[in-house]
Amino acid sequence: MATNDVSALGEFEQVVLLAILRLGDDAYAVTIREEILQCTGRDVSRGSIYITLDRLETKGYLKSRLADSTPERGGRAKRYYELRPRAIEALKEGRRALVALWRGLESVLA
Amino acid sequence: MTRHYSRVLRLFARFLPADLREPIAGDLHEEYLRLRERRGPTRAAAWLWWNAARLAFTFRWERATHGRPLPPIGDELREFSHMWDGLRQDIVFGARMLRRQPAFTFVALLALALGIGANTAIFSIVDAVLWRPLPYPSSNTVISLGEQRPRENRLHGLVAAADFYDWRRDNRTFSAMAGIEPASVNISGDAEPERIRGIIVTAGLLDVLGIKPALGRDFTRDEEIEGRHQVAIVTDGFWRRRFGADPSIVGRKITLNANPYEVVGVLPASFWWSSTPDVLLAYVTSGEASRANHSMEVVGRLKPGGSFDQASADLDAIGKRLSEQYPQTNARHFPHLVTLQASMVGDVKPALIVLLGAVGLVLLIACANVAMLLLARATSREREIAVRLAIGAGRGRLVRQLLTESVLLATVGGAAGVLVAAWSLTALRALLPASLRLLPGIGQVAVDVRVLTFAIGVSVVTGVVFGVIPAFMAADQRLASALHQEGRSASSGARSTRLRAALVVGELALSLVLLVGAGLLLMSFKRVLDVSPGFAPQNLIVAPIVRSSPRPQALTFYQELLERVRAIPTLEAAALGTPSPLSAIDGRSGFGIEGRTGESPIPVRARPRIITPGYFATLGIPLIAGRTFTERDAEGSPDVVILNAAAVHRYWPNENPIGRRITFFSNNRWLEIVGIVGDVKHAGLDQDTDPEAYLSYRQTHFAFMGQRLSLIVRTHASIATIAPMLRTVVTEIDRNQPIGAVSAMEDVIAETVAPRRLNLWLVAAFAGVALVLTASGLYGVMSYLVAQRTREIGVRMALGATPSSVLQLVLRQAGTMTMAGIAIGLIGALGLTRFLATLLFGVTTTDPFVYASVAVLLAVVALLAAAIPSSRATRVDPLRVLRT
Numbered sequence: 001m002a003t004n005d006v007s008a009l010g011e012f013e014q015v016v017l018l019a020i021l022r023l024g025d026d027a028y029a030v031t032i033r034e035e036i037l038q039c040t041g042r043d044v045s046r047g048s049i050y051i052t053l054d055r056l057e058t059k060g061y062l063k064s065r066l067a068d069s070t071p072e073r074g075g076r077a078k079r080y081y082e083l084r085p086r087a088i089e090a091l092k093e094g095r096r097a098l099v100a101l102w103r104g105l106e107s108v109l110a
Numbered sequence: 111m112t113r114h115y116s117r118v119l120r121l122f123a124r125f126l127p128a129d130l131r132e133p134i135a136g137d138l139h140e141e142y143l144r145l146r147e148r149r150g151p152t153r154a155a156a157w158l159w160w161n162a163a164r165l166a167f168t169f170r171w172e173r174a175t176h177g178r179p180l181p182p183i184g185d186e187l188r189e190f191s192h193m194w195d196g197l198r199q200d201i202v203f204g205a206r207m208l209r210r211q212p213a214f215t216f217v218a219l220l221a222l223a224l225g226i227g228a229n230t231a232i233f234s235i236v237d238a239v240l241w242r243p244l245p246y247p248s249s250n251t252v253i254s255l256g257e258q259r260p261r262e263n264r265l266h267g268l269v270a271a272a273d274f275y276d277w278r279r280d281n282r283t284f285s286a287m288a289g290i291e292p293a294s295v296n297i298s299g300d301a302e303p304e305r306i307r308g309i310i311v312t313a314g315l316l317d318v319l320g321i322k323p324a325l326g327r328d329f330t331r332d333e334e335i336e337g338r339h340q341v342a343i344v345t346d347g348f349w350r351r352r353f354g355a356d357p358s359i360v361g362r363k364i365t366l367n368a369n370p371y372e373v374v375g376v377l378p379a380s381f382w383w384s385s386t387p388d389v390l391l392a393y394v395t396s397g398e399a400s401r402a403n404h405s406m407e408v409v410g411r412l413k414p415g416g417s418f419d420q421a422s423a424d425l426d427a428i429g430k431r432l433s434e435q436y437p438q439t440n441a442r443h444f445p446h447l448v449t450l451q452a453s454m455v456g457d458v459k460p461a462l463i464v465l466l467g468a469v470g471l472v473l474l475i476a477c478a479n480v481a482m483l484l485l486a487r488a489t490s491r492e493r494e495i496a497v498r499l500a501i502g503a504g505r506g507r508l509v510r511q512l513l514t515e516s517v518l519l520a521t522v523g524g525a526a527g528v529l530v531a532a533w534s535l536t537a538l539r540a541l542l543p544a545s546l547r548l549l550p551g552i553g554q555v556a557v558d559v560r561v562l563t564f565a566i567g568v569s570v571v572t573g574v575v576f577g578v579i580p581a582f583m584a585a586d587q588r589l590a591s592a593l594h595q596e597g598r599s600a601s602s603g604a605r606s607t608r609l610r611a612a613l614v615v616g617e618l619a620l621s622l623v624l625l626v627g628a629g630l631l632l633m634s635f636k637r638v639l640d641v642s643p644g645f646a647p648q649n650l651i652v653a654p655i656v657r658s659s660p661r662p663q664a665l666t667f668y669q670e671l672l673e674r675v676r677a678i679p680t681l682e683a684a685a686l687g688t689p690s691p692l693s694a695i696d697g698r699s700g701f702g703i704e705g706r707t708g709e710s711p712i713p714v715r716a717r718p719r720i721i722t723p724g725y726f727a728t729l730g731i732p733l734i735a736g737r738t739f740t741e742r743d744a745e746g747s748p749d750v751v752i753l754n755a756a757a758v759h760r761y762w763p764n765e766n767p768i769g770r771r772i773t774f775f776s777n778n779r780w781l782e783i784v785g786i787v788g789d790v791k792h793a794g795l796d797q798d799t800d801p802e803a804y805l806s807y808r809q810t811h812f813a814f815m816g817q818r819l820s821l822i823v824r825t826h827a828s829i830a831t832i833a834p835m836l837r838t839v840v841t842e843i844d845r846n847q848p849i850g851a852v853s854a855m856e857d858v859i860a861e862t863v864a865p866r867r868l869n870l871w872l873v874a875a876f877a878g879v880a881l882v883l884t885a886s887g888l889y890g891v892m893s894y895l896v897a898q899r900t901r902e903i904g905v906r907m908a909l910g911a912t913p914s915s916v917l918q919l920v921l922r923q924a925g926t927m928t929m930a931g932i933a934i935g936l937i938g939a940l941g942l943t944r945f946l947a948t949l950l951f952g953v954t955t956t957d958p959f960v961y962a963s964v965a966v967l968l969a970v971v972a973l974l975a976a977a978i979p980s981s982r983a984t985r986v987d988p989l990r991v992l993r994t
Binding site: 029030047066073076077078 | 115127130132133134135136137138140141143161164165167169500501
């Protein structure tokens with residue numbers, strides 16, 4: 001069952017999860033989107049970020065917390081995200097599967 | 111600032127889940143503040159609202175789909191930032207969409223492959239024949255020189271040899287000039303006797319064409335004088351076929367027409383002349399050249415830097431001088447110049463242009479059909495497109511995607527079309543009548559780079575033409591209404607219905623134009639076939655036999671041939687004559703009428719025919735007055751001539767010419783008119799008959815003609831039985847004597863109408879395709895309309911409407927479109943068919959019968975196409991409709 005869930009992680013979901021992991025404490029929608037842009041060059045729409053975050057949270061991969069505002073956004077509310085262990089497992093599993101598939105193909109695809 | 115924030119929050123309150131509203135609004139606000147510092151408040155506000163709206167729609171959509179995962183399209187579209195990557199992405203995506211709807215793709219591809227394929231095939235012919243230069247260096251300076259003779263209604267007639275010599279001597283604008291006459295040549299001696307194609311040419315033809323012999327040399331002017339030399343040049347193909355490419359051929363003697371000819375040169379493989387000769391013989395003038403006998407085709411090459419107009423003026427001056435100097439033969443004769451290319455393709459140009467136009471109309475109809483299919487598909491894709499708009503695809507981006515899809519569709523269709531073109535060119539080549547095989551470039555017609563470029567260009571343009579309106583309409587739909595699950599985009603529906611109706615009306619109109627064109631050509635063809643050739647062609651077989659020995663021996667040969675052939679039991683009648691009816695070779699000669707002096711208001715000319723007794727009876731040409739020839743009309747007895755009705759009608763309109771005498775200018779013997787016979791359509795069934803003068807083969811006139819008589823026999827036996835018998839008879843007399851192609855006279859006639867038949871077939875095929883496409887288009891639109899009105903029809907039926915009143919209701923809609931299409935088409939046809947005028951025979955471009963029958967045909971086909979969807983409307987179950 002768990003493996004099924006892991007394999008169900010979409011490519012874009014993995015991207016979002018990894019971006020959150022990289023950002024650590026500072027992961028909220030604006031920074032996540034910027035991190036994805038910086039690392040992958042993909043200019044993702046805000047809509048798909050929010051929808052994906054919402055979906056990942058519903059599926060139990062993320063937890064979020066409303067945080068106090070910072071002066072730079074004029075005191076407005078902010079939702080931070082962090083990964084649940086389940087998400088780490090899923091990412092590991094995804095990576096393991098990919099690495100296994102990659103093995104021996106370096107010469108072909110290098 | 112905060113004003114924006116609170117308003118965004120209010121917007122989000124309607125679309126976003128409660129727990130997300132504030133943080134998302136906060137995120138937007140954060141980015142807004144940053145942007146405001148860099149770009150100013152106006153742009154930042156615009157950015158803010160644009161993104162807030164997009165987010166609102168995204169979440170509205172997410173809820174509408176009940177939490178189903180987002181389609182990956184949104185990400186895919188945004189994945190590539192570069193234009194090229196985007197294009198690639200569009201293509202990949204488009205291909206996937208096309209694969210997903212195989213029925214739609216198949217129907218659309220079929221229409222496109224037919225449309226683009228037919229266009230590519232016709233383009234490749236038109237390009238090769240009309241638009242490519244002739245295969246000569248600076249071919250645009252190669253000019254064909256003819257003679258305009260208004261009194262004979264001739265614009266570019268053949269030239270008399272004496273006039274040619276004067277032109278060649280006196281002109282200052284041509285670097286070379288040459289005369290050409292057709293010749294049929296027998297070759298014998300070293301191998302099997304064979305009849306080959308030849309042309310008789312003066313010196314300088316190779317200079318005119320800009321060609322150097324591969325071996326040996328060109329003819330010299332010295333060789334034009336009779337009795338000095340007998341020289342020949344062979345073409346590359348003949349040299350290889352007959353002489354095994356033997357280089358020692360130059361200087362050797364070969365036997366042509368039973369005379370030894372010295373081969374002085376071999377032409378390169380690149381040499382091309384329309385009659386595809388095997389051998390060139392030097393033109394020889396015997397005695398004084400004639401000014402009355404117009405038999406020569408003249409070509410010239412302009413001096414470097416010289417212009418066409420200078421050459422025209424130059425020749426005009428010479429022609430004026432000649433008509434003053436020789437009023438009897440040259441009065442009101444004007445040299446007439448056109449480029450050689452124009453003179454070669456002039457006859458077929460109107461037909462080719464008409465074909466190109468017709469096939470273009472077919473493509474337009476195919477475009478309209480595919481556009482309608484795309485509109486139908488756009489309806490089923492409304493939701494997908496709404497999603498894309500909702501998650502932020504720009505309209506331009508969306509139009510680009512949809513256009514890429516249609517261009518992709520057209521390109522695949524175009525690729526299939528190129529296959530269709532290659533295949534139909536092969537078929538067309540087999541159908542090509544002999545007379546069209548002489549066209550320049552026709553041998554090179556193929557799907558080559560130019561044709562491929564054309565096909566690709568047409569495909570892309572086609573894709574844009576049929577894709578652009580559906581794409582804009584699809585991208586312009588009302589978002590909100592489309593996003594409702596039960597959403598009926600009423601406004602865009604009404605608009606696309608109007609557009610569909612317009613497309614169908616356009617298709618009907620274009621089809622009508624094509625059908626009228628095909629109808630007019632069909633009528634012309636029927637009228638041509640109805641023309642009596644003036645003789646009875648059934649059961650007639652004709653075989654040309656050129657006898658090159660001197661006249662007395664030739665006479666003996668033909669005499670013996672006729673006796674032996676008449677002894678064959680299955681033959682009912684046999685005679686000899688030249689030129690045989692509808693054979694290509696023909697000339698005309700001026701003559702004087704005894705007792706008439708002064709210049710005649712019309713030129714007095716007739717086409718001479720040399721015949722044996724029994725000729726009229728064998729062919730079934732009626733004797734109108736007087737008598738026919740007998741064996742007693744020989745050398746030594748009084749010279750006699752028989753005229754055709756056309757000659758009598760023209761030169762003795764109100765007299766009986768029997769017993770009068772005429773004399774041909776080429777010799778000074780007076781011939782007594784002893785008979786009048788019916789007209790024979792020699793130049794073609796669709797041509798007027800010229801005055802003709804029949805001469806007895808036993809009396810010496812036009813001696814050169816007396817050496818190439820055709821054997822004509824009437825028999826009920828098949829040509830396969832008769833041909834070997836005739837060959838046996840000929841070789842029994844002389845085993846070195848070849849016999850020309852043995853053909854049935856009915857085939858000869860069929861060959862003369864073959865170009866007309868081919869043209870008719872092609873236009874009719876295009877019209878047929880157009881009709882099928884239009885019918886399917888109408889069928890599609892009516893199905894759509896009925897589906898759209900199902901609810902309305904159900905209500906009507908629930909309120910008591912009968913099936914027949916429902917049928918009426920629906921058919922009225924189809925009828926309105928059909929009537930509009932026919933009306934517009936009739937106006938278009940009246941305007942466009944005048945381009946057909948030169949191709950018609952015995953029918954005007956406004957023939958009411960054709961227009962009426964075509965309109966009725968189209969109306970019936972339209973009714974049938976509308977009948978199926980309409981009858982579906984009558985079977986609407988009101989209960990089921992009202993319950994849903």
